[in-house]
Amino acid sequence: KVYNNPSALERSLLYDYIVVGAGTAGNVIATRLTEDPQVSVLLLEAGVSNVDAFNTTVPLLAPTLSVPGSRYDWNYAISPQPGLSGRSFPYPRGKLLGGSSSVNYMTYSHGSSDDWNRFAQVTEDDGWKWDNMKRYIYKNEKLVPPTDGHNTTGQFEPRKHGFYGTLRDSLPGFPTPLDERIIRTTKQLPNEFPYIGDTSGGDILGIGWKLSTIANGTRSSSVTDYLNLAIDRPNLDIVINAHVTKLLNTALSGHIPIFRSVQFTENEEAQVRTAIAKKEVILCAGSFGTPMILQRSGIGERVALESLGIETIIDKRSVGRNLSDHVGRTTIYSVLSNDTFDDILRSPDKFQVELSNWTQNKTGPLGAALSNHVGWLRLPQNSSIFETVPDPAAGLRSSHFEFLFSSYYTGSPIPPSRHFMSVRANLISPTSRGSVSISSSNPFANPIINPNYLNTSFDIFALVEAVKTARRFINSDSWIGFVEEEYGSSEDAKTDAEIEKLIRDTAGSVFHAVGTAAMSSKNARWGVVDPSLLVKGANGLRIVDASVLPFVPNAHTQGPVYLLAERAADLIKNK
Numbered sequence: 001k002v003y004n005n006p007s008a009l010e011r012s013l014l015y016d017y018i019v020v021g022a023g024t025a026g027n028v029i030a031t032r033l034t035e036d037p038q039v040s041v042l043l044l045e046a047g048v049s050n051v052d053a054f055n056t057t058v059p060l061l062a063p064t065l066s067v068p069g070s071r072y073d074w075n076y077a078i079s080p081q082p083g084l085s086g087r088s089f090p091y092p093r094g095k096l097l098g099g100s101s102s103v104n105y106m107t108y109s110h111g112s113s114d115d116w117n118r119f120a121q122v123t124e125d126d127g128w129k130w131d132n133m134k135r136y137i138y139k140n141e142k143l144v145p146p147t148d149g150h151n152t153t154g155q156f157e158p159r160k161h162g163f164y165g166t167l168r169d170s171l172p173g174f175p176t177p178l179d180e181r182i183i184r185t186t187k188q189l190p191n192e193f194p195y196i197g198d199t200s201g202g203d204i205l206g207i208g209w210k211l212s213t214i215a216n217g218t219r220s221s222s223v224t225d226y227l228n229l230a231i232d233r234p235n236l237d238i239v240i241n242a243h244v245t246k247l248l249n250t251a252l253s254g255h256i257p258i259f260r261s262v263q264f265t266e267n268e269e270a271q272v273r274t275a276i277a278k279k280e281v282i283l284c285a286g287s288f289g290t291p292m293i294l295q296r297s298g299i300g301e302r303v304a305l306e307s308l309g310i311e312t313i314i315d316k317r318s319v320g321r322n323l324s325d326h327v328g329r330t331t332i333y334s335v336l337s338n339d340t341f342d343d344i345l346r347s348p349d350k351f352q353v354e355l356s357n358w359t360q361n362k363t364g365p366l367g368a369a370l371s372n373h374v375g376w377l378r379l380p381q382n383s384s385i386f387e388t389v390p391d392p393a394a395g396l397r398s399s400h401f402e403f404l405f406s407s408y409y410t411g412s413p414i415p416p417s418r419h420f421m422s423v424r425a426n427l428i429s430p431t432s433r434g435s436v437s438i439s440s441s442n443p444f445a446n447p448i449i450n451p452n453y454l455n456t457s458f459d460i461f462a463l464v465e466a467v468k469t470a471r472r473f474i475n476s477d478s479w480i481g482f483v484e485e486e487y488g489s490s491e492d493a494k495t496d497a498e499i500e501k502l503i504r505d506t507a508g509s510v511f512h513a514v515g516t517a518a519m520s521s522k523n524a525r526w527g528v529v530d531p532s533l534l535v536k537g538a539n540g541l542r543i544v545d546a547s548v549l550p551f552v553p554n555a556h557t558q559g560p561v562y563l564l565a566e567r568a569a570d571l572i573k574n575k
């Protein structure tokens with residue numbers, strides 16, 4: 001049952017498990033745990049319901065969900081970034097049922113086999129190895145035919161995919177004029193841009209067709225495909241508009257702190273309620289929400305907590321640190337084609353036509369993925385940077401940068417005329433690390449988020465090379481007669497120094513923050529949770545969300561979070 005606010009909850013607030021955050025991971029956990037009718041779960045979500053959030057269902061409208069001021073977003077912003085010419089900008093996080101899986105851009109990937117093997121290595125837990133984790137793909141993924149029903153032979157390898165899992169995904173469901181040219185480029189320049197077709201299955205390097213969490217032209221998310229299965233179970237209570245303010249330590253003094261009490265409220269004026277978990281509290285509030293709740297509960301770096309007047313219960317410096325994220329730059333080209341999405345996005349009349357087409361049939365460009373292809377690529381082994389810096393990639397089967405190709409002007413506002421394509425180059429193996437911390441003891445105050453982008457010589461080197469490599473891709477013969485010019489003043493940036501300045505002036509986040517409550521081996525002094533995701537030094541408290549990933553993977557992060565949550569559900573059930 002879904003309760004609209006904390007005061008609507010009548011029954012005694014005692015459950016086996018309390019899950020904080022009905023986002024990507026939280027909904028997997030709540031759904032899996034309540035498969036056992038004997039187990040009771042309270043799921044607390046600060047945001048609203050997804051039910052009337054129409055734009056969450058229409059794939060091409062995804063970017064509208066995160067515009068500043070959106071009621072589906074936390075409306076956070078990052079602090080001014082020295083590595084980005086002092087700029088600061090909004091950093092979206094979903095605030096509704098489904099969390100970021102309800103607002104994200106739906107790219108679906110799982111990371112490289114190296115990523116998972118490195119998680120296993122740093123945690124000294126083979127359970128995180130790729131060979132063990134890949135089974136959760138079959139549990140999570142339900143690959144369905146693309147919306148336009150085209151023949152997908154050669155676009156994916158069935159052995160790499162799940163067809164009977166829970167979350168529906170699909171190959172691109174609407175063709176773009178870029179598709180054929182991208183494939184042709186891989187044939188013309190196979191050494192630099194090998195065609196792999198399917199970049200899933202841990203074996204990611206190359207250019208291939210991109211999967212998205214879209215089924216029948218509609219977004220699938222952790223609420224549509226997981227929580228909706230469990231929503232009517234009598235052993236699950238879901239409360240929306242329930243902002244968790246802090247956890248309470250209920251241990252006797254001198255004993256290991258026990259965090260099985262959760263305080264939550266609708267807003268600053270409303271009554272604060274307290275619920276108790278008989279077994280565990282599971283924090284799934286995301287890479288910002290989770291460390292913020294820990295800090296407000298006295299789990300964090302003593303000096304920082306004391307400066308805010310918060311009593312330290314567990315002095316843990318790693319809480320909120322080690323933030324790593326993907327950062328990238330989009331190069332926009334004007335193109336000689338009327339078949340891009342630009343006209344639909346800038347002309348209300350054309351948009352209305354497509355909207356009624358989508359409403360009636362779920363077909364057409366509004367049900368399309370934001371890009372149809374992805375490329376995961378490495379710097380050459382003899383790059384000069386490796387003379388001074390060790391290769392930070394997760395392994396030799398992992399990338400340093402990624403390309404995404406979109407058939408429209410991805411900036412805002414779209415120019416009133418002409419047609420465009422956008423080529424995004426993202427840094428995938430960053431060495432810069434940032435932090436997130438509460439700014440006050442007020443649970444409703446926004447945090448200080450400092451991703452510390454492009455703060456190392458490797459990061460700026462790799463992104464400059466990525467932007468140059470993207471230009472080589474588009475300057476190949478396949479694009480003659482289609483690409484008009486690099487749009488705007490960016491084409492004036494020719495030297496490495498000029499491209500570096502361009503990147504620092506214009507790059508942005510891919511919104512893949514991880515690592516702020518990282519998992520580490522049982523005895524490691526750094527990190528926040530042990531390999532079973534239990535908070536070190538506490539009793540009854542576990543974390544399952546993007547914050548526990550110690551490195552940002554070779555993936556858009558929802559896929560790894562789904563796999564992580566599926567394994568965590570097994571760990572909890574088998575405890």
Ligand SMILES: Cc1cc2nc3c(=O)[nH]c(=O)nc-3n(C[C@H](O)[C@H](O)[C@H](O)COP(=O)(O)OP(=O)(O)OC[C@H]3O[C@@H](n4cnc5c(N)ncnc54)[C@H](O)[C@@H]3O)c2cc1C
Nearest residue numbers: 021023024025046099100104105106107244289546556558
């Ligand atoms: C705009 C955008 C685009 C993205 N695009 C992609 C993409 O295309 N592909 C991809 O793979 N990844 C993408 N990502 C990233 C991906 O969606 C996230 O990494 C992933 O969903 C994180 O899952 P999570 O469970 O850690 O957190 P979330 O899904 O964000 O869940 C956290 C939940 O906790 C709730 N919460 C937080 N604090 C509290 C509190 N105090 N009390 C109660 N509830 C609380 C939140 O409201 C939210 O529902 C994107 C993210 C964004 C924001």
